[in-house]
Amino acid sequence: MPLLWLILIVLGIAAAGYLLGRGRALASVGGDRRALHSLPSYYGANVALKAVVPAVLLLLVWLLAQPFYVNSVVSGLIPDSEIAEGSSRGLVLAEVRRTADGLDAAVAAGQMDEGFAGNAGADAAEVTQKLKDAGQIVTSQITAPILRAAQEYRVQNAAGRLWMAIAVIAVAVLGALWGLRETSAEFRARNVVETGIRALLIGAASIAILTTIGIVLSLVFNTVEFFRLYPASDFFTGLNWAPSFSGRGGASDLGVLPLLWGTFYISIVALAVAVPIGLFSAIYLSEYATPRVRAVAKPMLEILAGIPTIVYGLFALLTVGPLLMTVFGKEGLGWMQAGTAVMTAGLVMGIMLIPFVSSLSDDIINAVPQALRDGAYGLGATKSETIRQVVLPAALPGIVGAILLAASRAIGETMIVVLGAGAAARLSLNPFEAMTTVTAKIVSQLTGDADFASPEALVAFALGMTLFVITLGLNIFALYIVRKYREQYE
Known part of the structure; x- marks a missing residue:
């Protein structure tokens, strides 16, 4: 399921929960708002927040955790013989991900059949040629282990997206039911909603800090990967800039x-x-x-x-x-x-x-x-x-x-x-x-x-x-x- 559809479904559940929570609060007092602790809109907002917030948090955690899990599974399929001298397993995994993305793009564009892309017995040279013809890959040659790992990468990602959609929708529904169950005339909906909104505002204010940390970490990890392949002393003291893309490292x-x-x-x-x-x-x-x-x-x-x-x-x-x-x-x-x-x-x-x-x-x-x-x-x-x-x-x-x-x-x-x-x-x-x-x-x-x-x-x-x-x-x-x-x- 596309991510946009999943988000729209969660928002739809939240909107329905808002209307049901508001209506249930009014029904519990026979339509007399004065008998409620909070305004009816707070009861509806409580249900909507309990539907949206846990589902979105689960979605974010899943999106962050799934690549690590899939990479660990796929990494076990790559033999040590595929890791050339001067390279690393992380770079080979990058090639696997690029191959998998090329297969997905070719299938989505109708340039390759799904059965052929997922065929475990497909010839690596033939797949390479088809991807090059479709303009979906930049590496010179895909080896058989890389192709098998890319196919498993696609399978794991597809399964992960399916289970993610099921889990997120289930959490949104359960959250809405939880909010509806709490709805009563004595429930302090305003206090709960305002506390939740304050927590969301704190989270929004933290995004800038977390984004900065994420940018720095992405730079650090890739920089460390670069210095594993190229000496830091040559990089910081070299007086010549002449990159060469001949081979995996070249003579740059x-x-x-x-x-x-x-x-x-x-x-x-x-x-x-x-x-x-x-x-x-x-x-x-x-x-x-x-x-x-x-x-x-x-x-x-x-x-x-x-x-x-x-x-x-x-x-x-x-x-x-x-x-x-x-x-x-x-x-x-x-x-x-x-x-x-x-x-x-x-x-x-x-x-x-x-x-x-x-x-x-x-x-x-x-x-x-x-x-x-x-x-x-x-x-x-x-x-x-x-x-x-x-x-x-x-x-x-x-x-x-x-x-x-x-x-x-x-x-x-x-x-x-x-x-x-x-x-x-x-x-x-x-x-x-x-x-x-x-x-x-x-x-x-x-x-x-x-x-x-x-x-x-x-x-x-x-x-x-x-x-x-x-x-x-x-x-x-x-x-x-x-x-x-x-x-x-x-």
């Missing part, structure tokens, strides 16, 4: 330093553009602009934040790059060989970051108490002296936060880099040469005809983990600066 050089250098170089150029312009525009809007000018200029400036990054990338490729070529190219100073360069991506990215710095800095400057300005004026300070010596120091923690936000956005930008900076991973100080960043390489490593059981694909997770650690370090440093100056001005 996966040094991250050129990518980190390109990331920081382009980000520094972008911040050099965005921070002065954004900060000066924030000072003008908050301290000098008239209300009429501010009412027009601030929304116009913030429009830049709503432009898609792909549009900025096209702007860099079609406008800024050729414009820089006319000045720094062969016809000009001769420093620039092509329109894709660090300077191209940095300038356009800086334009994109201006509203982040300007808008946040403007809000922070406006939040500085007017009493500080009045005190400076009372001591004989001019407007410019007040801004430089009173307003900006008091707003410094917030301005640092705005710059940090802009830096994080610059480090994580992809499309502008792909279209404006090129794809060359190199260590160079020349801002008019093409370079690339960590995020651009993450996209390229997980796109195209890639064997996801190879280090060249798993390296994307190591790159993501490296970027995560760097961003976390920036946050900690910014927090230190904010706290230091906040203690000084509070």
Whole structure:
């Protein structure tokens, strides 16, 4: 049963339970609401919550636990001979899952018969060819043990989905019956419902924390898997980036330093553009602009934040790059060989970051108490002296936060880099040469005809983990600066 249908069935049971619970509460007092402890809607909500919450919790636990169980069962079907040198059982399981997904997609599209896909005696080479013809697989050749394991994987998943649907529907029905059984005039339905809603709100507030933990764990596990296949020392100290998809591992050089250098170089150029312009525009809007000018200029400036990054990338490729070529190219100073360069991506990215710095800095400057300005004026300070010596120091923690936000956005930008900076991973100080960043390489490593059981694909997770650690370090440093100056001005 599709997951959407299962959710709709549970919601339907809850809706029916709500109506039955409300009606039963009214019937128990002969329609006199004053004899009930709570409003009739609370009795209906109690039944609906008891139907939905346990069923959804069971559904989530089942969805999380089933892959572990199925993987453990399928893993026992894979002989040690299938685990090549330099590989691992986890990578072979990934190949099994990819094969099973290919069989499911081919059957769903009508490109393969279900009987043939589940035939235990099917020839592995024939299945491989059929999947390749259907465009459903990327590995070079499926072996017989991998095919058998993939077929068992499909069987276990199908059985798990069936039992999950039965169990979830049964729990929803039992929960609704439990709520109906509790319904009486003396039952404190309001107290139970409000306690349940509070628990749901706490759970909703915990989603952000759990999501962060899940993201970090997914990065950590795949990064550890990558470092089992590729030395961490070569990754963090290598000066060359040359991935190769020849075989399960190939002869790749996966040094991250050129990518980190390109990331920081382009980000520094972008911040050099965005921070002065954004900060000066924030000072003008908050301290000098008239209300009429501010009412027009601030929304116009913030429009830049709503432009898609792909549009900025096209702007860099079609406008800024050729414009820089006319000045720094062969016809000009001769420093620039092509329109894709660090300077191209940095300038356009800086334009994109201006509203982040300007808008946040403007809000922070406006939040500085007017009493500080009045005190400076009372001591004989001019407007410019007040801004430089009173307003900006008091707003410094917030301005640092705005710059940090802009830096994080610059480090994580992809499309502008792909279209404006090129794809060359190199260590160079020349801002008019093409370079690339960590995020651009993450996209390229997980796109195209890639064997996801190879280090060249798993390296994307190591790159993501490296970027995560760097961003976390920036946050900690910014927090230190904010706290230091906040203690000084509070």
